[in-house]
Amino acid sequence: MRLPPSVAATVRAAPTVWLHPHCSVVSLNSFVSRYLVCPIHERLLGRDTFRCARILDSSQWLAPTDLAELQRTKLSALFHHATMNTSFYRDRLRRAGVDPAMDDPGAALSSIPPLTKQDIRESAEEMIWRNAPHGVFSSHTGGSTGEPLAFFFDRRRQAYDQAARIRTHRWFGVEMGDRELYLWGSPTENLRTDRLKRWRDSCFNQRLVNAFDMSAATMDRYLDEWDRFRPACLFGYPSSIALLADHARGRAIDLTALRAVFVTGEVCHPHQRETIAAYFGAPVANGYGSREAGFIAHECPEGSMHITSENVIVEVLDEQGGVLPVGETGEIVVTHLDAYAMPMIRYRTGDVGRLKHGRCACGRGLGLMDIVLGRTTDFLYLPDGTVKHALSIIYPLREMPGVRQFHVVQDERYAVTVEIVADDDCGSLSEENVTEHVRRAIGNEVDLRVRFVDFIASTASGKYRYVESRVKRPCVTSCVETLSHV
Ligand SMILES: [Zn+2]
Structure with a gap:
């Protein structure tokens, strides 16, 4: 892929070794890890992380117009790839009237239907490019949204996501x-x-x-x-x-x-x-992303949530799927520009946010956004005083084949109820094996009830809370009380 001239010039000028002014004294362990262990590790895995990091380290200072040009170039390459190598997107883009050779692929993006978790569940095989360099890898995600999902990724995507993480750490x-x-x-x-x-x-x-x-x-x-x-x-x-x-x-x-x-x-x-x-x-810096959607945005020292504009395009949609203007709040939809093994074009995150006008005082040209409402979970409590993060129960549930959706509620007496919507083809999924998996997380001291249901009602308070606890724990009020307002 050819980079736009302004981007290519910036990347060529990038230094090959960094040393942040705050880190002029490097311990031996840090030195060995940074210059020996990490590079060898990435090389062995086939990830071009450090080259990607040099690119991102430079491109963050590009003007927003140059970043938009970079996005158009990468989006065009992604359209070409997805059309050539996956039957799912070949069909989807053709039906949407998208020609990968068009001058402004960004303008065509909104005509492509948003990608749902259900689309991925039903058509994963048709979405995968099996010839991705260094292999195709699978992962599970979506646990914290109550809808488990298996997806696939390649080393290119991993390298860019990891490079984005390195960059945001360097900001601090x-x-x-x-x-x-x-x-x-x-x-x-x-x-x-x-x-x-x-x-x-x-x-x-x-x-x-x-x-x-x-x-x-x-x-x-x-x-x-x-x-x-x-x-x-x-x-x-x-x-x-x-x-x-x-x-x-x-x-x-x-x-x-x-x-x-x-x-x-x-x-x-x-x-x-x-x-x-x-x-x-x-400083407390918030990062926004997910396993399937990638490293979407991160706060800078000035407190702005910067989009990883080189790697992702963020859109905000209304309930009918229309693109909302900057400043208006709706569902966050992401196109990952470097996900080639399983392209993610207009993936619906289920989170709510808005894009923002303007440029941050830090000087970076990266886009700005706010997260208004996202994944929220409560702690679960055990009678002996142990506090369990909700993900400890979410992870085993999301990795069980046949679980389409779930909701967990703990009542005032510590009893836990797990509601599950199963896939039509749910195989070995049963009350007994769900109980066994959940017990590994919460132990045997609390009552546990597993119910299979046809659907999980979405209430105003429950829409973004997939694990709710009603146990009153005054000692951790700072962590729990405000969650009940969501
Ligand atoms: Zn900033």
Whole structure:
């Protein structure tokens, strides 16, 4: 693909090695991780991450008109690819009257029907380009939206998403290889807590502590880990980080000296941001994206939510699917310009937001947006005081074949009810195996009821809350109370 001249010139001028002014002193571990481990790792996986990162590091300063030109060039290439290599998009673009050779592919974008999760479920095989360089990989997602989804990706897309992440960390003086503490959770990651996993984390200068297990005792251990590790930044769910901050404050522990706290995965409510910023004394930067839609946007130090304009086109649609003008609120729809194994053209995220006019004071030409309403989940509580992040129950549910949609409610007496809408072809899905999977997350101390239903009613309060808890826990009010307003 040929880059527009202005973009190509900027990329050629990009430096090959970075050193942020805040990071003039680099520890040996950081140095080895940044210049040895990470490059070798990316090379072995076939990901061109560092070249992508150099491109993004330069292109963020392009004028908005040049970025729009870059988007048109990449969109045209994506249309050509999708038409040539996937029967799904060949048919979809033809029916929409889109000719990949047209001068302004951006103008044609709105004539293509938005892509739903149902489209992907029904037509995944017809959407996949099996010849993607370095292979095609599958993943599950959508757990936090209550609608599980299997999708496919290639190394090119991964490299650009990873490069976008590197760039936004650098905005806050955090370089690849700097010490990073993850307050995160997923079944895969947390099962790999053996020696090999810890060795791998130490090579990358990372530590993982489990956001799915937040009892007082485990949080004490996390704080001890923190004290030994002394991270440069913290990355995790805002609800879990605010909970840890509350716990640490109660024990009068000093967790300051961070360069930034990166929050993602769910809505970051203002009270959580205040709690986190006040306690850690560091900027709180919100990232917006998803596994299937990519690295969509991230806050800069000036507080603006910048779209990753080189990699994604963001549109905002009304309820009838019409494109809304900048400033008006509607559903966020994303086209990933570097997703080639399974093109994502006009993918409906289910989140609500708006595009914004103007240019940020930081000087970057990247587009601006706001997230108005997105994925929100409550904690679940166990009688012994353990607090479970909602994703700990969401992850096993989303990975069960045959689960189309689910909703989880915990009542005042800790009892949990799981409602499931099953696919027509739901195979081995049964009350017994759902119970078994959920019990692994919540244990055996609370009542559990699994119900198969035809549909899950969408209420004003429940539309974006897929895990709701009605247990009253005054000790964590800062994390929970405002969620009930959503
Ligand atoms: Zn900015």
